Amino acid sequence: MGVTFRLKNTFRRFLERPGTTVDLRPFEKLLPEIEARGEELADLSDEELTELAGQAKELVEICALGREAGWRALGERAYDVQVLGVLALLGKTVAEMATGEGKTLAAAIAAYGHVVRGFGPVHVITVNDYLARRDAGWMEPVYKLLGLTVGYVTGLSTPAERREAYKQDVTYVSVSEAGFDYLRDQLATDIDDRIQAELGTAIVDEADSILIDEARVPMVLAGTIANEQDPVHTAAALVRALRPKRDYEITDDGRSAAFTSEGLARLEKVLGDIDLYDTEHIAQLSALNVALHAEALLERDVDYIVRNQTVELVDEMRGRVAHRRRWPDGLHAAVEAKEGLNATAEGEVLGTITVQAYVMLYPNLAGMTATAVHVGDELREYYSLEVAVIPSNTPCVREDEEDHIYATNAERDEALIEVIREHHEAGRPVLIGTLDVSASQILHKGLTDAGVPCVVLNAKNDDEEAAIIAEAGTYGAVTVSTQMAGRGVDIRLGGSDQSDRERVAELGGLYVIGSGRHNSRRVDDQLRGRAGRQGDPGGSIFFVSLEDDLVRHHAADSLPAWPKMKFGGLVDDERVTAAVEHAQRVAEGVNHEIHRNTWRYSVVIEQQRKALAERRERLLTTEVAAEMLKARCPEKADEIEDDSLLELGRAIALFHLDRLWAEHLAELAEVREGVHLRALGRVDPLDEFHRSAVPAFNRLIPEIEERTVATFEEMDLDEGWAPERAELIRPSATWTYLVNDNPFGSELDRLISMVGRTMKSRG
Template structure:
């Protein structure tokens, strides 16, 4: 049938698209030869196709064989654009492919290709457990016909299930679970206890979300430690009675809060007349401050929900529960206290790595997403990745209306409800994206009041996500959702079975409405992209209020005093249009600067972690510890049985290395939090951080050797090696969690944000 002239023309158009950083021309030239192989491959039986798949080792054959395997097993013949996306992934790039273009199958062909090119094993990193399991099970027949094994890992997987999954040619796993497994493997005392193999190739799904939005999130492995007291719960009871304006004041940006003199005096009296700023009251001062932050700034059903007796954090980029996340620095305990819940243990941090540093461990990284161009510069800066924009299979005919901007929330909400009701009465499916859980539930109540039934998808019912999204395109469906980024289910017109497709097409397709602009254009584009998939009709519009936090925080000073508006309350003022766009740019810029700042600090920590990991690997896999003891403690070493010396030297050295690293991480955390004070003294905080971090690490290396020798000389090895005799007791319980961004940032982050806003406003 040939590559149509229409498709060729659209390739040419995309090759010239501003912002595209990779020329797709050389890859698109392979499409003809790929298609030319199709008839010959159809003639092969399954066994012969599997044999051909095992012999293949170039892009053309990889795509041709992959296409035929998909056609036979799951009844889907990949489009040319899907093959173009697969070749972009095989070239080590981030493929931007519109929502609904079949990224799951694209990744499968790329994963198969990377194994054939000698880049295996391959990990397909997803944003959550659901997608990891779904995609692995869905694509398994394709992989099997291609002669490959596939596995998946979720939070519920046992150690043996994890080891088996990672032994497969291709493993689907959420980025957090993969990172947690890496951290656990870094602390084994026997190589056989590891579950992962080498980190060769990562195909990152929702690449902008994982590589940029999640990049600075630390993944943590913690161990149990005894806690004698809980001052945060006592402090939470004290701040409940405080009044805003009298006892404390909240900053204009809503990200910091401070006691007034009266409030401070009130707290000190309740604590028995102490001086909170005395040297011996640091713990109390910290506890009341963090309790005040939790009380005054964190909002239930916006920043977190309470479910099954626990506080669950909400990922603001996705509007859903952030699995196994905790806030740092006692903030988690403060929120638990605020809600009358018992505190969950933080434990001692045994090891940690950021998402960004973990992904950098892979030899080959590539990815795919619907929204990569906006963060192309950051992908290049942090990962040396280029973006390849892949055209859609069919032209996008979605109608994207200009924002409807209202002066106040009330008028915006009235107009929004009316717009939804009109579409619903006609039978047209509507998908509304809200900014948080609270807003989604408020809108659902408003719709109920005017007789419009709706499905609500937010952090409180995310288990029903797939079924709710699958039916969002049915006749008359109204779906209210927090952000759609990373919700990996297609919305088919007429419902999941498409039985009413033609009727919905006649009504104009899915109507997507954004109830407010997000801090990130990419998140808005993810929502918008739910309509108009695969050439379907559709429409989108955003309803914005000048009272929205994004606008008031980042553009309040440039809004006109009396903007022009029509009788319906819609603002028609070019200065206001500019202000809304400006607010979003500023928010993105501030977040980028905070990311860059965090990254600059994490570079030195990651360098130290890698150096220590190399040293640990030598201790674990060689006799280097025993050799050291023969040199440093020759008398005792020579009188010790050879096997006992080997076992005891390795165990003692590993224990002290791990313990000192945990202590070092705690020290660096303290330095990082306090270094902003030095910035006030005109010193470069990064330089000051390095001045503390580098010598501390050098001392750590010295102490590992010193403590190992000391422990060896003291332990009784007369009747064999017994770890408990030398007090080598590892935590009896370990757990993993992600450290959620402190919602207020550190003092330094707030300083950067303030400067960023001033610079952007001035520019």
């Protein structure tokens, strides 16, 4: 591929996409040197190559060795554009590489480069366990030739397996498992019990998804506490008897709901003529509001599925089950109550960290994805990361058609099924992306009734995803999927064995259809990008309805009253097309603001967590606890051997630090939950949150010392020391989960909106 074409391609993609991107010209100048060095390496034995790999430090040498190792180990020689991707990752940027352009090999070479340059160990952060396991096994021969070791961690890994995996030069691990392991290490009472090695470099796969879409998701380590009666089930039964519009109202954007004055009066009467706004009944009011949101705003087979008598959340961006994820503040229990299930305990929060805060712990950070430029400003704002747009190896010849917009869902679905049927009968493979599980099931029924066989991939069968996606390019195949972002498997024309490649290519290649626009253009681009990989022929189109949530919530005011129409409900009006595009930009802007607003509240908690983590590290690795006891209780401290005092002091101090941090997190949760009420007094909620959070933390350190000294003084050392006798009992069991990003926007915004409307209706 010539340099002229590369520059033209880069320039074209730069013009097509917003935002500032990294200048690739310095990297492109290295390509001839890398090529020349690669020719010299071809004559080396494997042993000689491995020996050289351990000595490399310069970019040219690293890229040439990595390319040669990939060729020998996998039969895959990295293209020039993949090498540009490697250089971008070594330059600590986010590389935007189109689907099918070889990000996995590029990441492996870059990981090797970071290790030999002294920035290891390297964690390749993935979106799920499947990709962590697959990519580690796939790239292991490459790493072996380069003299490196590789491991992986999944949710099924034992502590010993995790510890061993993190000892390797490169570790593949999902972002949630890495975060959970970090949280567990923050409760370790012995250095040898730690799981993770020191954090060096993170290469984040699907960087836009992890760094932006999941950034504000808290990862939680919880401990067993006594089960208390859940008030949400009672509230759910009361709310279920209410009628929409009369007893409660849902906002136009579908993000919040509130009781009307009539609805509140009805509830207060049923509860014994109480005043729900009286201080003693505030817990009941909170439970009723949570139950209302579960009943009115969360939809089965859209936001969650019910499987094996449990509620499983559906990841909006990926259309798959979000394992070990919960909604916060009793909302999850409310959904369980809505579905007639027993409530599962949330437990006492022992430690928490957001995805964004965890990733920022790595001294060196880079990422890769097919869709980064649209979130370039956010990557720059939150992570100081720039985006490098890597050109495709061969020109993309995919034909992207204009959206087909219909007046109603029924008309859209009828036209959609007819188009699928026509392409299927011609033998052209079709991939349809739906917005949720419910839509995929409705489409499946419609296609079945029309005599079109299809395979469905959604949150209910995502374990089969690799096999389903691999065959989506087979002659005559029809595949329905809830989103394609993060699926991680290429669709090859003619099926996985490409036996019918030419026949499918002659028909136009894979035809991708989106049955509705997503709230994010990036998700639509991920779906579209499944066709036309590596210069393959392909096509894409989106079928949109004016009844879609995106249009109703964000474009209702900008739609013309009488749009121009064609036969069958097809809209032929540029004003409508512009309104749909505008709606998507508005939705992206809303999500950006939610991210920013949520992060503002997380900043102070993260600062406090870091400060406490540093203190905990000193307690765990130095003699500071024993020295404190000697200073505060010299006579009693002299009764014990120094080694015993060190062990005893450390155990007591760590227990109280962890205990008080858990109490502090619970206090902050209460502050956060109640701060919206103070906002009604026209004060800044963030200032109010800080006024409570900062002094509470300042009291924490002295309290740790006071409790440590008090426990030590009360102990009877004549009978020997044991944690049980000192009542230093830690939770008997711990578990991890993710708090799902609130589906209605920021919790604070939602509650302010809800209370504001409720107070207005009562007045």
